[in-house]
Amino acid sequence: MAITQTPDGTKVWALRDTRTQLTIWAKWFIGTALFMYCWQQISAETNWDFFWDAPAIAADIGGRSVPPKWDYMSKLWAPLWDTLNIATLGTALSLVMAVPIAFLAARNTTPNAYILRPLALLIIVSSRSINSLIWALLLVAIIGPGVFAGLIAISLRSIGFCAKLLYEAIEEIDQSQVEAITATGASRWQVMLYGIVPQIMPALAGITVFRWDINIRESTVLGLVGAGGIGLQMQGSLNTLAWPQVSLILLVILLAVLISEWVSAKVRGAII
Amino acid sequence: MLQLQKLTKRYPTGDLALNAVDLEIPKGQVLALIGPSGAGKSTLIRSINRLVEPTSGSAILDGVNLTELSSGALRRARRRMGMIFQEYALVERLSVMENVLSGQLGYVGFWRSFLRKFPQPAIDEAFRLLERVGLDQMADKRADELSGGQRQRVGIARALIQDPQLLLVDEPTASLDPKTSRQIMRLICELCAERGLSAIINIHDVALAKMFVPRVIGLKLGEIVFDGGPDDLTPEVLTDIYGEEDWEATIAKIDDDDDSDPV
Numbered sequence: 001m002a003i004t005q006t007p008d009g010t011k012v013w014a015l016r017d018t019r020t021q022l023t024i025w026a027k028w029f030i031g032t033a034l035f036m037y038c039w040q041q042i043s044a045e046t047n048w049d050f051f052w053d054a055p056a057i058a059a060d061i062g063g064r065s066v067p068p069k070w071d072y073m074s075k076l077w078a079p080l081w082d083t084l085n086i087a088t089l090g091t092a093l094s095l096v097m098a099v100p101i102a103f104l105a106a107r108n109t110t111p112n113a114y115i116l117r118p119l120a121l122l123i124i125v126s127s128r129s130i131n132s133l134i135w136a137l138l139l140v141a142i143i144g145p146g147v148f149a150g151l152i153a154i155s156l157r158s159i160g161f162c163a164k165l166l167y168e169a170i171e172e173i174d175q176s177q178v179e180a181i182t183a184t185g186a187s188r189w190q191v192m193l194y195g196i197v198p199q200i201m202p203a204l205a206g207i208t209v210f211r212w213d214i215n216i217r218e219s220t221v222l223g224l225v226g227a228g229g230i231g232l233q234m235q236g237s238l239n240t241l242a243w244p245q246v247s248l249i250l251l252v253i254l255l256a257v258l259i260s261e262w263v264s265a266k267v268r269g270a271i272i
Numbered sequence: 273m274l275q276l277q278k279l280t281k282r283y284p285t286g287d288l289a290l291n292a293v294d295l296e297i298p299k300g301q302v303l304a305l306i307g308p309s310g311a312g313k314s315t316l317i318r319s320i321n322r323l324v325e326p327t328s329g330s331a332i333l334d335g336v337n338l339t340e341l342s343s344g345a346l347r348r349a350r351r352r353m354g355m356i357f358q359e360y361a362l363v364e365r366l367s368v369m370e371n372v373l374s375g376q377l378g379y380v381g382f383w384r385s386f387l388r389k390f391p392q393p394a395i396d397e398a399f400r401l402l403e404r405v406g407l408d409q410m411a412d413k414r415a416d417e418l419s420g421g422q423r424q425r426v427g428i429a430r431a432l433i434q435d436p437q438l439l440l441v442d443e444p445t446a447s448l449d450p451k452t453s454r455q456i457m458r459l460i461c462e463l464c465a466e467r468g469l470s471a472i473i474n475i476h477d478v479a480l481a482k483m484f485v486p487r488v489i490g491l492k493l494g495e496i497v498f499d500g501g502p503d504d505l506t507p508e509v510l511t512d513i514y515g516e517e518d519w520e521a522t523i524a525k526i527d528d529d530d531d532s533d534p535v
Contacts, residue, residue: 180361180427183321184434185350185378190385194374198365 061243068248076233076252082147083229083256086222087215090154095208097155098162105163106170108178109196120163127160132218136227147228154215154222161214162207169203170196205271209264216260220253273299273470274320274438279329279339281315281494289315291494292329299437302464302471304481307491308514313474316491317440320472321353322346333438351378354431356460358443360423362415362430369411371426372398375433394433401429405459421452428460432467439464439471446476453477457484478505478522 002017016024103109105120135153143149173196181195223231230249237245274297281290289312297303305313318324320331322338331338338349354375362371376394377385384390390398402408405425410418415426424444431439444460445453457473461484464471475481481488482502490498490513498509507519 174361174364176357176359176361177363179323180355180357180430181363181374181377183323183350183353183355183440184375184430185347186374186385187347187377187382189382190377193382193386194363194366194370194377198363201365 064243065247067244068251069242069244070248072245072248073252076230076249079223079228079230079233080252080256082150083219083223083231084216086147086150086154086219086227086229087212087260090151090219091158091208091212091215093151093155094158094162094211098159098166099204101159101163102166102170103192105167108173108175109170109192120167124160124163124167127156127158128164129160130157132157133221133225136222137225140226145226145228150219150222150227150229153227154219157218158211158215162211165207166200166204169200169207173199202271206268209267213260213264217253217257220256273297273334275330275332276316276320277330277332279316279319279331280327281312281319281324282327289494290319290326290329293491293494293496295489295496297438297470297472299470300464300468301487302461302469302473302485303487303489304485305472305474305489305491306476306478306481306513311491312494313491314442315494317355317442317472317474320438321350321355321440323355347378351434352436353438353440354434354436356424356427356431356439356441356444358446360420360427360447362423362426364414364416366415367411368402368407368413368415368418368426369398371415372402372411372429372433375430378434397433398429401432404463405429420448421456424448424452424456425459428456428463432463437469439469439473441471441473443474443476445480453480454483461485478510482523 002014002020004012004014004017006012101120101123104111104116105124107113107117110117110120132153135156136150139149139153143152177199178191178195181191186194219229219231221231221234223229223233224235226232230253234246234249237243237249274295276293276295278292278294279290280288280292282288293312293316305316307313315324319326320333320338322341326339329339333349333352336349338346341349363374366374370388373388373390373394376390379394380390399408399411402411405428407422407425407429410422410426415423418426427444439460441460445456448456457480460471460473463469473481473485482505486501488498488500488502488505489496490509492513497512498505500509505523507523510519510522511517
């Protein structure tokens with residue numbers, strides 16, 4: 001904020017001084033120029049023949065996809081159940097690891113701010129920076145294809161997400177409640193049990209159902225790389241150009257996601 | 273019973289919150305600690321149970337130097353010091369009973385407290401205390417369902433179930449309306465008398481302090497500048513503690529309306 005004074009003594013107020021204003025303008029200018037340049041590059045690299053017939057091809061595939069092949073459903077129940085299990089068990093497994101990591105990462109609960117906290121933060125960042133599909137690719141290579149690889153992939157990816165949200169919740173607790181429990185002569189673990197855990201329970205429950213909801217969606221694609229679940233059928237159908245099966249699978253995934261969102265909304269509503 | 277000897281606290285920022293405070297409190301004495309914001313009142317009581325680690329000096333409770341205790345011995349010593357807080361500091365999402373019983377944590381092992389299996393004598397005592405503070409019907413309510421006055425009563429019960437010798441009371445009435453404030457102060461003073469407890473009560477409200485306590489300590493910039501009875505609080509003394517102001521209304525005698533019904 002800039003307050004200047006005119007010669008006759010009037011104070012003039014402006015949101016920013018001239019220098020800041022010019023800097024902001026220059027940044028916008030550079031950003032816009034960069035955007036235009038990139039646009040031009042992408043445009044030069046695009047094969048426009050493929051682009052212009054895209055609507056026709058989309059309409060063709062769309063036409064072949066309807067009606068969905070309903071009786072294929074009998075082969076989808078088992079993989080759908082696998083998908084649900086990967087998401088649910090993966091979320092549970094990730095929580096087992098995420099809760100201790102969150103306590104190590106939160107500034108107010110970490111036992112050691114110089115070694116353990118950076119370590120916990122490193123685990124969180126590395127878990128978050130790798131997509132679950134890539135985790136699955138790695139794990140399929142390491143432990144072989146199947147549901148178990150998908151389960152581990154989902155849980156490894158979820159650790160970072162759950163631990164990050166949870167440690168932020170731990171850092172935001174009301175410290176006076178912790179102080180009060182400490183003042184009774186409670187031990188470190190009792191302070192955690194009575195002073196901290198009750199305060200973060202709503203956050204923990206919310207994070208869990210939120211992540212479970214995300215994991216349902218993520219586990220539907222894990223099969224694409226051989227990590228079990230409904231994605232495996234998707235892969236097979238795509239490879240054989242069986243469009244009516246693809247459309248049925250997409251419908252089933254849509255329905256599963258809708259139901260999981262409804263469930264998690266209900267659970268979150270019940271907690272808050 | 274409690275002796276503070278040259279108790280000093282310097283925060284890492286360099287602020288000297290307590291400057292070599294000497295204070296002696298006999299058994300059963302309730303005293304009020306007054307002083308402007310930032311005078312070091314909260315730091316003083318927190319330095320006694322070491323929620324704030326004093327820089328130097330000692331606090332001796334019944335012959336035990338609290339400032340030298342190891343963490344295990346400190347936890348046992350903390351059981352003898354009940355603390356009552358300004359914003360009640362109840363665990364909001366736990367029930368009234370769990371909050372009261374949390375005062376027993378220093379006596380109970382981890383798994384018993386995890387499973388909420390408190391010994392029956394502690395539960396009996398919790399019921400007795402809830403009845404004494406007028407909340408016997410509230411044991412199963414969640415703490416965040418209660419009014420301010422009721423929460424502070426739970427806070428008092430939590431402090432007393434520790435079976436303390438000393439109460440450290442930090443601004444017990446600052447979040448309460450005037451009538452509830454008086455009831456809470458009266459309750460604290462009555463309970464101290466019943467059980468022969470000493471207490472240090474930090475309090476902003478000078479008039480309220482004068483109504484209930486026999487001894488007042490004035491703290492200013494980390495040093496004790498006044499130590500005397502409530503009637504010794506003259507305008508000159510208050511000016512010395514707080515700075516220039518018209519003090520006549522504050523020290524005027526206020527009639528104690530005798531309404532001890534619980535809220």
